[in-house]
Amino acid sequence: MSHHLVLRVIAKLLIPFIMLFALYVQFHGDYGPGGGFQAGVIFGSAFILYALVFGVEVACRVAPAWAVRSGIAFGALLYGVTGLVAMQKGGNYLDYSALSADPVAGQHLGILVIELGVGITVASVMIAIFFGFAGRGR
Numbered sequence: 001m002s003h004h005l006v007l008r009v010i011a012k013l014l015i016p017f018i019m020l021f022a023l024y025v026q027f028h029g030d031y032g033p034g035g036g037f038q039a040g041v042i043f044g045s046a047f048i049l050y051a052l053v054f055g056v057e058v059a060c061r062v063a064p065a066w067a068v069r070s071g072i073a074f075g076a077l078l079y080g081v082t083g084l085v086a087m088q089k090g091g092n093y094l095d096y097s098a099l100s101a102d103p104v105a106g107q108h109l110g111i112l113v114i115e116l117g118v119g120i121t122v123a124s125v126m127i128a129i130f131f132g133f134a135g136r137g138r
Contacts, residue, residue: 072121
């Protein structure tokens with residue numbers, strides 16, 4: 001694909017902005033529309049664009065199989081552990097109010113951590129699905 005110079009240059013310019021937008025959606029999700037799922041899809045699509053433009057083999061070196069699988073597991077684990085911590089502090093499962101002495105601060109912290117776990121999981125699953133369809137089953 002080295003003969004597609006314009007496509008490669010445009011992709012190199014766009015991918016950081018796509019990832020930055022994913023971070024905006026991730027951390028703005030508790031104040032407005034958006035959140036972990038949307039941010040994960042956007043971040044995953046930036047990586048898929050990278051793989052489409054620069055090649056699947058190069059993308060496999062950037063995100064090895066162990067990193068993608070670890071992202072899937074870590075995101076789900078982060079989600080689950082947040083609920084368990086809330087239970088340990090005397091609340092119900094995923095009762096964010098129990099995460100802090102101030103219930104509002106606990107709600108904010110809880111939704112931020114939960115959405116982060118969802119975002120990491122969704123991005124990693126999208127990348128894994130892409131590699132699976134690209135014939136590079138991991």
